[in-house]
Amino acid sequence: MSPDSAAAAAVRLTDPAGDFLGSGFHLGAGLLVSCAHVVHGRPELTARQDGLAHPVRAVRLFPPERGPGAAYPAPDLALLTVPGLAGAPAVPLAGHDPAGDSTVLVRGFAANPVTDEIGPESARLTVAGLSGLGIRVQGGTIQRGLSGSMAVDPQGRVVGVVKATADGDDPVGGWLTPVSALLPLLPPGLAPAPSPAPRPAVTAARVAALLGAPALFQDPAARLELVQAVGERLGPGEEIRVPYHGHAAVHLRAVATACLHHRRPGPALRALLAEARELCGPHRALDELAALLAVDPEE
Incomplete structure (x- = not known):
């Protein structure tokens, strides 16, 4: 799957009245991923894709509570069950985190800075390395609303989940929650099969x-x-x-x-x-x- 086709799995999350909360993405079988801080404290949620609204039936937060800190504790992930999206496009997961200096493409939703309308948004970012909030990315803009969106590698596989922008007033760069933090939370069958061990070199x-x-x-x-x-x-x-x-x-x-x-x-x-x-x-x-x-x- 290419990064462009992966965008079809992006989902906009709102409250029942339609107020925009953040982004998510579909893994298949009606299971969505987002950030815990995007949906925490929201008893009713709606997932919107292709102009259709689907009620969220169940939410699991990791960890369940926000705590006293300024940032939601790691891994800051949410799994949402949306039966209405069971047949919708899904994005595959990578079996490893992105390497330093690699490029990732973020796909989600945000408010357009010119029109202020909510619509599809993307960002191309370079991985700097591990940081206090997860994986640090830079060299691009993370608009408000992209929290919970997918970060995909050049093959269109999810390698991380957007956690936060680095600066709310000048939203450049930020942090990803690595896919390695997501994989243990998934039900059997949705996590990718482990990659075969590399063949030893013939010397x-x-x-x-x-x-x-x-x-x-x-x-x-x-x-x-x-x-x-x-x-x-x-x-x-x-x-x-x-x-x-x-x-x-x-x-x-x-x-x-x-x-x-x-x-x-x-x-x-x-x-x-x-x-x-x-x-x-x-x-x-x-x-x-x-x-x-x-x-x-x-x-």
Whole structure:
């Protein structure tokens, strides 16, 4: 989803008389997110989207009470149940907070400074880093009314919720509540699936260490046979060129480097694995090498 299409999930929150309170956004299944300070103390609320008004049936505040401080305590979030929006556009959530120096796009509602009319509003902001009220953003304007609105990354995923502007008289920059504070509050099924762990890098050092685990490849003759067999598997003109070295670790690292720098490194590395298995048979280290290269163990 792009940042522009994410805007369709923005919702304007009002009291039943239509007085504007702030912004929110739809996560799906009629569940809205906003700031607790936007809706605290409001027994009746209405969510307005595309000119239609939908009553809010239930509100959960985190934390439930405001407390004595000037700012609503963290995480300053509200979950609102609005059955009438169950089929409305929804915005996806990122599984991580925005990185420093990244750009976020805020989508919500605010009073236009020229006409004073309530309408869609946006702001492009740069993430400065953690601050006392959450994540500090700067380089853009947060108009009054954007509290509770979504801050999305370039892929259109929510990475934060607008908490406050930095200056009520000159509303530039401000703070976001990070998405990591929202995720634990959501019902099962709405939080994004955790991102898979990144694959480890295929380096000459790692390949050589795994090749060196079988005792066979401590033998110089076996290493020389391995290099020859890889060349034969790759075919004429595709052989790897590896200077011999008496130290097994140094020699195997040169073999791995030759495969990684081959004109076709993928086939070269797979040939290296296949011939290593052919020479020494099953070995746990070679299974690890297969996983590192994303090769089927039976291949």
